[in-house]
Amino acid sequence: MDIQQQLINAGQYLKANQLAWGTSGNLSARLDDHHALITASGTYMANLKEDDFVTFNLQTGTYEGTRKASKETPFHTGIYRVRQDAKAILHSSPFYTTLFACSSETIISELFIETMYYLEDIAYVDYYHPGTQELGDAIAEKANEANIIMMKNHGVVVFDDSISEALMRIETLEMACRMILKAKECGIKLNLIPQEVVTSFLEDSKYKPRKKKGENFQR
Template sequence: MDTRQQLINTGHYLISNHLAWGTSGNISARIDKNRMAITASGTNMANLSMEDFVEFEIETGETKGKRKASKETPMHLGIYREREDVSAILHSSPFYTTLFACSNEPIFSELFIETMYYLENIAYVEYFHPGSQELADAVTKQAPNANIIMMRNHGVVVFDDSVSEAQMRLETLEMACRMILKAKESGVQLRKIPEKTVKSFLEDAFYKPRKRLVGKSSN
């Protein structure tokens, strides 16, 4: 399937499942090793079309097309430059995830199968204005350390080796944040999976191959 069509499908899915809203957020994917496509500025993910993307050379930042790209393009470029294994990036502000981004509540992964796998590595960056070079630099610096970066008082950026896996990572994060909050509201004590069991699951359970963080320095 064409890269842009995958992103169109994902944009529609994010809106339909309350993982994005309006023109908030931006998504991108590698076309090949050296190029990426990212949503244009002001696009609504519920109504994406093939003309709503801007193509960039990842290393040089050179662009093709007449549309103005998302203001968060430097952040996306930084992640792709640092993480050669990353093929898709989703930046969004889902309700429960953003609630946690606006608080000091911890997000823990030792809850159930998907959280153990998809929420293993979460990093945080402080608030910087959207589209600023400061935000791009902060996210780029954390990219080698995690597959989820929580942006304080802003939202989240997740990335993975495919669009579908990035989507699953975002959806798992939102569900975990909702579960943690609902448990606190209801006075339910969540029972964490023991650390030894988590390690065994990630290394030996054969759910999926454990995803290692692969940066430029890994080669």
């Protein structure tokens, strides 16, 4: 399956699983060292077609084709420039994740297997207007620290070495946010996995190879 079709399927999956809505969000995938494919401006995640994508140059920031690239191209470009391992980027505003992005609530990763792995590191950036270079620069700066970047009062951007792993990351994030909120609503105290067990899981369990951070990241 080619990259474009994978992105089309990803958009449908995000909408079908309430991880995206309307035109809120954008997707991209690296094509080679110099180019990436990104959704065009104003596209609907659930109804992406072949002509809803634009090829853009990671060095110059320019794009090819008659459609206008997503206004969030600056932060897609920034991530690809600083993280050579990034092959796919998803930006969306899932309900529970965005609720947390609009609050000071902490997202806990020591809950279950998938949260330990996919939510090990989460970075945050302050609110900047969508599509601005300021937002792009802020996200690029945080991209060495984590594969999940919460955009305050906006949503989230996730990236990984494949589209499927990026989808798993955003879905795990939304489930964790929902679980934390539901526990608070019901007065249920969540029992966290001890940090030494988390470390053992990440380093020794062989669940999956632990994802590397950017070359400038210091744990």
